[in-house]
Amino acid sequence: MSDSPNRAYFARRYMLSASHRLHADALSKEENLQAYGKCNNPNGHGHNYVIEVLVGGSVDPATGMVCNMMVLDNAVHERVMQRFDHTNLNLDPLFVNQVPTTENLCRAVYEVLIDAIQPAELARVRVEETENNFFEYSG
Amino acid sequence: MVFLTRRATFSASHYYWNETWTAEKNEQVFGRCANRNGHGHNYTVEVTVAGEPDPVTGFVVDLKWLKAVIEDEVLEAYDHRHLNLEVPEFARGKAIPTTENIAISVWNRLRAKVAGAGGATLERVRIYETPDIFAEYRGGR
Numbered sequence: 001m002s003d004s005p006n007r008a009y010f011a012r013r014y015m016l017s018a019s020h021r022l023h024a025d026a027l028s029k030e031e032n033l034q035a036y037g038k039c040n041n042p043n044g045h046g047h048n049y050v051i052e053v054l055v056g057g058s059v060d061p062a063t064g065m066v067c068n069m070m071v072l073d074n075a076v077h078e079r080v081m082q083r084f085d086h087t088n089l090n091l092d093p094l095f096v097n098q099v100p101t102t103e104n105l106c107r108a109v110y111e112v113l114i115d116a117i118q119p120a121e122l123a124r125v126r127v128e129e130t131e132n133n134f135f136e137y138s139g
Numbered sequence: 140m141v142f143l144t145r146r147a148t149f150s151a152s153h154y155y156w157n158e159t160w161t162a163e164k165n166e167q168v169f170g171r172c173a174n175r176n177g178h179g180h181n182y183t184v185e186v187t188v189a190g191e192p193d194p195v196t197g198f199v200v201d202l203k204w205l206k207a208v209i210e211d212e213v214l215e216a217y218d219h220r221h222l223n224l225e226v227p228e229f230a231r232g233k234a235i236p237t238t239e240n241i242a243i244s245v246w247n248r249l250r251a252k253v254a255g256a257g258g259a260t261l262e263r264v265r266i267y268e269t270p271d272i273f274a275e276y277r278g279g280r
Contacts, residue, residue, distance in 0.1 A: 008239045009275035054275075059243065062157055063168060064235030069272070070170065 004058060009123055010066040011054040014076055019046035020089040020100040044088060049102070050128040051080060051109055057120035067120035075116035080109055102127050106135040114139075142262055143199045144187045147209045149218035152179035153229070153236040177221060183267040184213060184245060190259030200259045212248040217241075238274035242266045246276045 022039040023032050032040050039045070053076060057066045084092065089100035094108050106127040114122050128134040154177045155169040165173045172178070186209055190199040222229045222236040228244045229236040246264045253261045267273045 003279050005279040006243070007277075007279045008242060009277075010239055011273050011275070013271040059237075059239045062159075064155070064237035064240045066239050066274070068168065 006059045006061075007056065008059050008066055009054055009056045010069075010072075010120075011052055012069065012072055012076075014051045014053070014081065016049045016051055016081060016085045017046060018049065018084055018087050018089050019044045020095075020105075021045070022099050022101060024099050044090070047129050049105070050126075050134075051076070052126040052128070053109075053113065053122070054124040054126070055117055055120045056123035067117050072117055075113060079112045079116055083112070084109075102129040102133070102135045103137075106137045110137045110139065140189055141192055141199050142187055142189050143202070143205075143259075144185050145202060145205045145209060147184045147186075147206070147214060148181060149184065149214050150179060150181050151217050151220050151222050152177040153222040154178065155235050155237065156223075157235065158232050177223070180268050182217075182241070184209065185263075185265040185267075186245070186249060186261070187263040187265070188253055188259045189262040193258070200253070200256055204256065205253075208249065208252050212252065213245055216248075238266050238268045238272065239276070242274045242276040246278065250278070 021041065021044040022036040023042075024035070027035060053072065055067045055072060059066055084105075089095055089105065092100075095104070098104050106125055109127065110122065110125040113125065122139070124136055124138045126134055126136045154175055155172040156165050156175060157168075160168075186205065188200050188205065192199055216226055220226060222241070223231070226236070226244075228234055228247075229240070234240045234244070242264045245266065246261065249264070250261045253259055261278070263275060263277050265273055265275045
């Protein structure tokens with residue numbers, strides 16, 4: 001979307017709990033251990049992820065909003081929470097052929113939300129895996 | 140270019156209401172925010188300024204000065220106020236005091252002051268309504 005005086009952004013943060021195991025089929029057992037360390041534990045482990053969804057667009061003069069939060073909440077609930085919350089990410093079809101690193105989870109969340117909040121646009125998805133690391137994707 | 144951010148907090152009440160709509164439509168679109176008795180938040184303002192550090196002071200802008208400007212231009216007007224009833228830009232029939240519009244209003248209150256301080260420009264205003272909800276204005280970019 002092009003610049004305009006009433007272009008602004010709105011964001012909400014959501015918490016998602018899930019387990020994963022980082023393991024690449026293309027690598028040997030030793031290489032996996034070397035690349036992923038404790039994250040390669042065959043039994044998996046989990047995180048409380050924070051998903052921050054930033055939406056951009058024109059502020060509607062009638063509502064004062066870029067995107068009604070109810071629309072954003074519904075989209076995130078239906079497309080992200082119901083799919084990923086309290087699940088094992090490795091078992092999701094998206095992660096059959098790619099490792100469920102937080103980089104890939106971030107991109108997956110962006111892809112499933114991309115057309116869910118029109119006419120507003122998805123500006124950025126941030127996924128915080130722990131308090132000390134986070135990942136961002138803007139397409 | 141270096142970016143500098145100063146954070147401040149204010150507490151205020153507000154409600155969302157479009158005067159041209161029926162009560163039913165206001166309640167449908169704005170939900171609990173349409174309660175005309177109002178409700179309140181502890182807001183956090185983040186003001187980001189961009190510029191080159193001054194070769195003598197090493198400052199993009201003097202943080203003490205920026206703190207005072209935010210206090211005079213924003214907190215004085217918004218803190219412990221009812222935004223709809225006490226802040227001119229959110230008066231009846233004007234902008235609805237959503238988080239987006241608060242971000243735009245804070246930008247409008249600060250832009251010229253920052254530009255007049257010599258070299259730095261206002262880059263971004265972010266308003267947190269709660270720790271999990273924020274809006275941002277970058278001058279329309």
